Amino acid sequence: MDNMRERFATTATELLDTDPRLALVLADISTAQFAPAAARHPERVINVGIREQLLISVAGGLALAGLRPIVHTFASFLIERPFEQIKLDLTHQDVGAVLVSYGGSYDMTGEGRTHQAPGDVALISTLDEWAIHVPGHPDEAEALLRTAAAAGGRAYLRLSSQANPEPRPAGQGRLDLVRRGSVGTVLAVGPMLAPVLDAVAGLDLTVLYATTIRPFDARTLHSAVTAARTADVILVEPYLTGTSTPQLSGALADLPHRLLNLGISRTELRRYGTPAEHAAAHGLDPASLRQRIASFLTPEPSRHS
Amino acid sequence: MTETKHAPDNAGPDPTAGGYGYADLGALMSLMTGDEKHGPAATSTLDALWVLYDRVLNVDPRDPEAQGRDRFLLSKGHGPAAYYAVLAAKGFIGAALLPGFGGFDSPLGYHPDRMLLPGAEISSGSLGHGLPLATGVALGLRARGLAGPRVFTLVGDAELDEGSNHEAIAFAGAVGLESLHAIVIDNASSTYGWPGGIAARFTQERWSALTVDGHDHAALEQALTVAHPGRPHVVVASVEPKD
Numbered sequence: 001m002d003n004m005r006e007r008f009a010t011t012a013t014e015l016l017d018t019d020p021r022l023a024l025v026l027a028d029i030s031t032a033q034f035a036p037a038a039a040r041h042p043e044r045v046i047n048v049g050i051r052e053q054l055l056i057s058v059a060g061g062l063a064l065a066g067l068r069p070i071v072h073t074f075a076s077f078l079i080e081r082p083f084e085q086i087k088l089d090l091t092h093q094d095v096g097a098v099l100v101s102y103g104g105s106y107d108m109t110g111e112g113r114t115h116q117a118p119g120d121v122a123l124i125s126t127l128d129e130w131a132i133h134v135p136g137h138p139d140e141a142e143a144l145l146r147t148a149a150a151a152g153g154r155a156y157l158r159l160s161s162q163a164n165p166e167p168r169p170a171g172q173g174r175l176d177l178v179r180r181g182s183v184g185t186v187l188a189v190g191p192m193l194a195p196v197l198d199a200v201a202g203l204d205l206t207v208l209y210a211t212t213i214r215p216f217d218a219r220t221l222h223s224a225v226t227a228a229r230t231a232d233v234i235l236v237e238p239y240l241t242g243t244s245t246p247q248l249s250g251a252l253a254d255l256p257h258r259l260l261n262l263g264i265s266r267t268e269l270r271r272y273g274t275p276a277e278h279a280a281a282h283g284l285d286p287a288s289l290r291q292r293i294a295s296f297l298t299p300e301p302s303r304h305s
Numbered sequence: 306m307t308e309t310k311h312a313p314d315n316a317g318p319d320p321t322a323g324g325y326g327y328a329d330l331g332a333l334m335s336l337m338t339g340d341e342k343h344g345p346a347a348t349s350t351l352d353a354l355w356v357l358y359d360r361v362l363n364v365d366p367r368d369p370e371a372q373g374r375d376r377f378l379l380s381k382g383h384g385p386a387a388y389y390a391v392l393a394a395k396g397f398i399g400a401a402l403l404p405g406f407g408g409f410d411s412p413l414g415y416h417p418d419r420m421l422l423p424g425a426e427i428s429s430g431s432l433g434h435g436l437p438l439a440t441g442v443a444l445g446l447r448a449r450g451l452a453g454p455r456v457f458t459l460v461g462d463a464e465l466d467e468g469s470n471h472e473a474i475a476f477a478g479a480v481g482l483e484s485l486h487a488i489v490i491d492n493a494s495s496t497y498g499w500p501g502g503i504a505a506r507f508t509q510e511r512w513s514a515l516t517v518d519g520h521d522h523a524a525l526e527q528a529l530t531v532a533h534p535g536r537p538h539v540v541v542a543s544v545e546p547k548d
Contacts, residue, residue: 023444023445023448043444043447043448044448046444048472048476049475049476049479051472051475051476053433053437053468053469053472054437054440054469054472054473054476057434057437057438057440057441057469057473058437058440058441058444059441060438060441061437061438061439061440061441061442061443061444061445062441062442062444062445062448063441063445064376064426064427064438064441064442064445065441065442065443065444065445065446065448065449065451066372066445066449067445067448067449084431085434085437085469088428088431088434089434089437089438092428093419093427093428093438094419094420
């Protein structure tokens with residue numbers, strides 16, 4: 001099985017062949033994978049070199065000229081470094097683009113903090129009219145890319161080396177009901193589904209799955225939470241803890257509920273190693289997730305009683 | 306998100322507007338500022354803007370979004386009274402809008418918003434965005450096979466402090482982006498200056514460059530329309546120092 005980054009390259013290459021309105025903008029990352037596309041479409045496959053401000057501004061200019069740009073580099077250099085260009089040269093100009101990152105929160109653990117971007121989804125969430133897609137499988141990444149490329153508007157597609165073993169339908173913008181339970185509801189985002197399903201095995205929980213986290217499907221969450229006996233909600237995101245808490249709280253504003261937020265900590269970890277070791281350090285491996293979810297559902301009796 | 310501008314009803318192109326000449330620009334600016342005299346930020350760009358709209362740009366207020374039009378991107382969005390005055394003189398906006406300058410219901414802010422203002426190609430204000438955006442517009446027009454339109458962007462010499470410009474200067478020169486034109490209004494306001502001159506910063510990166518008197522209309526026109534095959538082109542328009 002190819003990974004999401006490889007699937008992005010094959011799918012975007014095919015889309016560039018068939019849709020003359022598409023352009024691809026790169027900044028020296030993944031240029032080898034796109035060499036055949038660049039050879040066939042030299043005026044629509046543009047590598048600006050190691051210039052990430054220009055990467056986004058060129059995309060804004062291409063969109064102003066009537067093209068639909070797909071823009072790609074690692075998440076830290078796509079979202080965090082040129083954030084003002086995303087705010088002004090795409091959002092404020094009110095033009096469309098598809099930003100496609102790779103690397104997620106800690107795919108490149110050996111590279112250290114400079115190549116990690118757990119804050120990307122939170123940053124994009126500050127801006128108007130962005131769709132945010134967090135696929136959990138290469139098939140989902142492909143479906144979401146095809147949908148975003150064909151649509152107008154602004155989309156952020158967050159690709160990662162971490163993936164679930166099986167794909168689920170993606171691209172409709174709806175939360176996906178994976179299983180129904182009665183003592184609470186877990187919402188797992190993208191690659192967090194597999195560790196969540198491991199963690200909640202044998203627990204009587206509803207599991208929802210999101211690949212599109214903005215716009216947020218408030219209706220499906222609300223009906224899932226009201227269908228369960230207890231309005232206990234657990235959000236598990238593969239990026240900064242609590243990034244989607246405002247959306248969940250808004251969706252459940254009329255329901256007394258409890259909410260547990262799980263995700264990447266703000267703490268500077270200062271470790272290399274593997275993604276699995278980082279997941280464990282952030283309490284996102286199946287064993288840690290199970291312990292944290294179980295203690296949320298069954299709190300210790302208060303010592304003050 | 307649409308291609309349609311969300312302009313107030315009174316902001317559309319007015320076919321009866323325009324028809325003003327260069328001599329009227331001061332009066333048009335006074336409608337905005339209430340002053341008979343105008344500060345250096347507003348007037349340093351006035352002659353270059355006038356020459357662009359009067360003699361250089363292929364743009365039509367009756368069809369401000371025509372596919373084949375030249376694109377003018379005002380990067381130095383600060384001090385836009387001269388820009389609005391020229392747009393009013395050429396009929397892109399009605400002069401009746403000018404007194405509302407900066408008001409809540411006005412499409413004319415202290416920095417322009419392209420979604421409010423017919424004829425404005427970009428929203429600007431934060432420095433260092435126009436030249437990189439113009440690079441993308443020029444690439445996009447080329448990719449669409451539109452060989453006719455030229456792309457112009459106006460920046461200030463202090464604006465060149467922003468590193469984003471230098472990403473665009475190096476890249477556009479490297480790929481020989483011939484349809485791209487920069488006009489640098491040089492009023493010597495960059496805090497640390499440009500030893501060796503501004504033009505050299507561009508020619509080093511394989512641009513064509515000319516430096517002219519920023520108030521000399523004939524010289525500006527000639528410099529803005531000179532042939533520069535295979536290279537982007539910059540015109541450094543020297544005006545009196547800011548202080």
